[in-house]
Amino acid sequence: MSLSSSTEKSEGFRLRARLRALYHGTSHTAVRFRVAVLVIDLAIIAFFIAGPILKEGGIVFYIVDYMIAALLAADLAARAWCYSNIRDWLKKPIVWMDLFILATLLFPAWLFSLGFLRVLRLWTLINSDFFWRTIGHRYDDTRVEDVTKALVALVTFIFVATGFVYTSFLGQTEGLSGYVDALYFTVTSLTTTGYGDILLPGTWGRVVSIVIMLTGVTLFVRVGQTLLRPHKVRFPCDRCGLQVHDPDAVHCKACGNLLCIPDDGGH
Template sequence: MSRAKPADDSPEKPDGLRLRARLRALYHGSSVTAVRFRLAVLIIDLIIIAFFVAAPLLREGGVIFYIIDYVIAALLAADLAARAWAYSDMRDWLKKPIVWVDLFILATLLFPAWLFNLGFLRVLRLWTLINSDFFWRTIGRRYDDTRVEEVTKAIVALVTFIFVATGFVYTSFMGRYEGISGYIDALYFTVTSLTTTGYGDILLPGVWGRIVSIVIMLVGVTLFVRLGQTLLRPHKVRHPCDRCGLQVHEPDAVHCKACGNLLCIPDEGA
């Protein structure tokens, strides 16, 4: 006579833990489903960023604009909540500066009446996206810690600054000075200032205007120099030395230049 199998006394996972495991698998896993999920999230993120860039031109849409604004706020809030729940340590997650930038962007979406003049900072979402591990684990897995990543981050930093500075000039001087009659004028002034071209057809008035112009020129030149250095400096690969910990070496290096330890750098072209 066959014996009955003993009942499985192992407790089932609570719904919250099962949801957390599922979110962690989607946000941090390497399965086909996880990669497709993250690609969908990134596509939505890029569409939202495009809306942020075009927002000054679309603001005349009235009620429709604010409906879209609150829909984006709901999407961003859901994404942030899911990432927080999927992260192993909430306190460690909150220590990340990128997280606080995203939380501030969410605040500008939820309270547009009070934070209307800071709406131009939403473009910082582009910078936080490209500087996140989430992006490089999904789109740039083969380019992570490579020259492609460095160049991409340098370009995005420059583009983000251009649109943030343009938004600031537009918000601060539109309607107060006849030279800035629209968003395109603010963009034109920003580009001519940070490239130090300075045609002189648009000048910001007063001491405050001169300070803004100086800041745009200094930061713009710095970002251009950084981009140039990233493009022109010799290519190096990331391969930590197991003796001294030096992180980057020449692609054909045989010995560590810091301690002389023998290296074995994989040949990516093989």
């Protein structure tokens, strides 16, 4: 092995170690880095939500679009590089969702009709270990996590459904002349309010309306269940591995092992 190839390999190992420390470490630098990534992610998601309106900006929209594509590609490449086995990394559905979102950013002219699916980035972000590892143990709470995920699932569905209605039925329905109209129709449909001032045409339109209503009711029920569910804490049992327990549990419900769950004061 030549000296140059050995040096390149050594630099590659150092880069991988550095990326792992940033993405998976617990140091203040790593946490600050991940918080910065999350802030950028949330800004990107805001751009995705406002995309149908911002697209009227012409060339500026596409410039921002490709800048976001570069950021997302760099982030995915860094995550893949610091992962032990890239094949295992590619088996994750969330990764494929992010890759699809990247494709819509790289080819906006061809995949614009599917651009509304970019909002799924919000769902993949909130359901990632990266998000919950970054915000810290203050929110390492099953109720907070479950409620957050349920609310994000509802919000994500609202904007995905809005984007689909906007893309598929714009100009075909009386009263549906813009993105806000599509959002209004989606919200009134999933809440089963149904004022009737906007009706999607044909059999396909009725099917879409039914799906929005049924899915919306299901997601609302899920939010209610997570709000009313008894409070649990995440504390893995070192014997059987049960992940969640009652806050005042002394023994594991699954195996009877003695637990020592810290209270709010850290004792």
